[in-house]
Amino acid sequence: MTTVDTLVTDTRPNSELTREEIIARNLRAVEAHFHNENPDDVDKAIALYTDDIIWEAPSRGMVYTDPAEVRSAYMDIFKTLVYDKTIALRRFATEEFVFDDQIAHVTVVGDKMPNLPFPIGTKMSVRLVHMFQMRDGKIAREIAHEQWRELGAPNDHDSIPDDAIIEEFDSVVGKHAPNA
Structure with a gap:
């Protein structure tokens, strides 16, 4: 996989790349972003944002700029949250957008997320649909549509494609999924 450092230094504007190169770079940037969404590497994930980032979690009413x-x-x-499992369903890109659809099985272990609709101790199945708007290989807008459901509840029902990628993690406080 391309490292975050390589992606950050690839500052060529889209106008210097082919359509295929732009799409490939956008997919690599989002992959690196997800890979670094953990306490130890989060600054590498944030380095993939533009300076004027807009980050939204509409189901919780959160917008950060x-x-x-x-x-x-x-x-x-x-x-x-502690991640127990992720199920990567699909990801695709255009020259301007990357769409990612996944399911995360998480355990609520704290109360620091604003407007999280479930208490500590709840096992969740969260459908996470991300839309990333890209600009010259960086993320200018991230919208994380979070559909919070208790694990095993009647609304915890999804159509999982045969080629979905499933990763399981140790359920230990402080352990986070590298691709979540």
Whole structure:
């Protein structure tokens, strides 16, 4: 996989790339972003944002417009959720957007995420649909549509494609999925 450092230094504007190169770079940037969404590497994930980032979680009514605010929100997520499993359903891109659809099985272990609709101890199945708007290989807008459901509840029902990628993680407080 391309490293985050390589992606950050690839500052060529889209106008210098082919359509295929732009799409490939956008997919690599989002992959690196997800890979670094963990307490130890979150600054590498944030380095893939533009300076004028807009980060939204509409189901919780949250909008952040500053990389420092986004970092703080991520740290609160890490203090609130432990990832047990992720199921990557699909990801595709255009020259301007990357769409990612996944399911995360998480355990609520804290109370730092604003407007999280379930209490500590709840096992969740969260459908996470991300839309990333890209600009010259960086993320200018991230919208994380979070559909919170208790694991095993009647509304915890999804159509999982045969080629879905499933990763399981140790359920230990402080352990976070590298691709979540």
